[in-house]
Amino acid sequence: xxxxxxxxxxxxxxxxxxxxxxxxxxxxxxxxxxxxxxxxxxxxxxxxxxxxxxxxxxxxxxxxxxxxxxxxxxxxxxxxxxxxxxxxxxxxxxxxxxxxxxxxxxxxxxxxxxxxxxxxxxxxxxxxxxxxxxxxxxxxxxxxxxxxxxxxxxxxxxxxxxxxxxxxxxxxxxxxxxxxxxxxxxxxxxxxxxxxxxxxxxxxxxxxxxxxxxxx
Amino acid sequence: xxxxxxxxxxxxxxxxxxxxxxxxxxxxxxxxxxxxxxxxxxxxxxxxxxxxxxxxxxxxxxxxxxxxxxxxxxxxxxxxxxxxxxxxxxxxxxxxxxxxxxxxxxxxxxxxxxxxxxxxxxxxxxxxxxxxxxxxxxxxxxxxxxxxxxxxxxxxxxxxxxxxxxxxxxxxxxxxxxxxxxxxxxxxxxxxxxxxxxxxxxxxxxxxxxxxxxxxxxxxxxxxxxxxxxxxxxxxxxxxxxxxxxxxxxxxxxxxxxxxxxxxxxxxxxxxxxxxxx
Numbered sequence: 406x407x408x409x410x411x412x413x414x415x416x417x418x419x420x421x422x423x424x425x426x427x428x429x430x431x432x433x434x435x436x437x438x439x440x441x442x443x444x445x446x447x448x449x450x451x452x453x454x455x456x457x458x459x460x461x462x463x464x465x466x467x468x469x470x471x472x473x474x475x476x477x478x479x480x481x482x483x484x485x486x487x488x489x490x491x492x493x494x495x496x497x498x499x500x501x502x503x504x505x506x507x508x509x510x511x512x513x514x515x516x517x518x519x520x521x522x523x524x525x526x527x528x529x530x531x532x533x534x535x536x537x538x539x540x541x542x543x544x545x546x547x548x549x550x551x552x553x554x555x556x557x558x559x560x561x562x563x564x565x566x567x568x569x570x571x572x573x574x575x576x577x578x579x580x581x582x583x584x585x586x587x588x589x590x591x592x593x594x595x596x597x598x599x600x601x602x603x604x605x606x607x608x609x610x611x612x613x614x615x616x617x618x619x620x621x
Numbered sequence: 622x623x624x625x626x627x628x629x630x631x632x633x634x635x636x637x638x639x640x641x642x643x644x645x646x647x648x649x650x651x652x653x654x655x656x657x658x659x660x661x662x663x664x665x666x667x668x669x670x671x672x673x674x675x676x677x678x679x680x681x682x683x684x685x686x687x688x689x690x691x692x693x694x695x696x697x698x699x700x701x702x703x704x705x706x707x708x709x710x711x712x713x714x715x716x717x718x719x720x721x722x723x724x725x726x727x728x729x730x731x732x733x734x735x736x737x738x739x740x741x742x743x744x745x746x747x748x749x750x751x752x753x754x755x756x757x758x759x760x761x762x763x764x765x766x767x768x769x770x771x772x773x774x775x776x777x778x779x780x781x782x783x784x785x786x787x788x789x790x791x792x793x794x795x796x797x798x799x800x801x802x803x804x805x806x807x808x809x810x811x812x813x814x815x816x817x818x819x820x821x822x823x824x825x826x827x828x829x830x831x832x833x834x835x836x837x838x839x840x841x842x843x844x845x846x847x848x849x850x851x852x853x854x855x856x857x858x859x860x861x862x863x864x865x866x867x868x869x870x871x872x873x874x875x876x877x878x879x880x881x882x883x884x885x886x887x888x889x890x891x892x893x894x895x896x897x898x899x
Contacts, residue, residue, distance in 0.1 A: 489799045
């Protein structure tokens, strides 16, 4: 039985490939580098779909992919009925509130926050008791406070480098995120043994200590 | 300019209507051969009247309609709840009852790909409390799916009792399918998993001695999402379908909400899924 895995293109895919390889699922480097969106591993038992991060939960929820590898950050924004099977531990980053370095005021009533993560940011503001005005952007969030579009931003960062380069300082962390292995509930039933076998091989390779212990 | 019917509701050409009719005819014959009688509940209902039987999850997915008056009109979100109300108010002395329905329910979709109008064909057996009845209900559902051409069925059975060992946060995680937050993967297996719940073991032994044995698993991750389910639950899947094609279970907690404490067991076949993918 073939397992179809949708993986978020970009840094998660780059980090997933060596871990999958160590788990016995080897994709050819030349094929990966080609523009093909759809490739098979050497054993022909695994199929890889390279899709946009935000599209991974949709492929899995609709059953077009059995499994997905996607950041927890995307799952927080995209509330679809998929199973979260394993915290893969890699791709660590965090959603932070960042402000221009000359800003001294704390977050307050009516503050304008530019973000690509409106759900998590709105929940954060609600918890903090702040009535904020969210400005939803699709990219280059760092530009917003520099141009006066917003007061602060809520954005994902791994190293903080891009924020620092744009003169932004982290004020608070909304959440920490890593890559998750997700599954379509029906496919998890139909391909139970194959999926559990893959998880058992992936589990010892995951860097995080918070990964669940497995019952088989 | 082209004008189409809305997305998420159904209109049928004669060919489509014929296909639907063929499937529902087969199901009707099957249900009636097992002693179930057809009933109908209103398409338009009243929120206050149904409210005792509706969970928060159902209330949040209701479709409300404008109506000149003081009452709160809704489209029926479920068949089991209005049928429970009807039995409690109009047929309380006629138990046990075997009833079936074949009609749409209406729910607010949470995603683009979900239908607002969902056709269901289902049975409610009101009165019996034993695992014999659970077994016959499950077997009827599976045999009817087979009758309408669905082979290769894959069935999970679960139980409300699988929630018992967990904290409120862990219960939430299990219901959400968040096994990372739960801390482990639920198990799938056979009789050995029913040890903490003897009545599920009794049901599983019935299954084991039937033709359905190869396609049924016990899944400790299958727990009811609606609070009126009080015992076993099941979910039927098949290759080529993204979601379950039938679901059911024991709901001894519903009838009492309408003033007639009484056990019941039933299932619904999700005809949209079947019509869309076959």
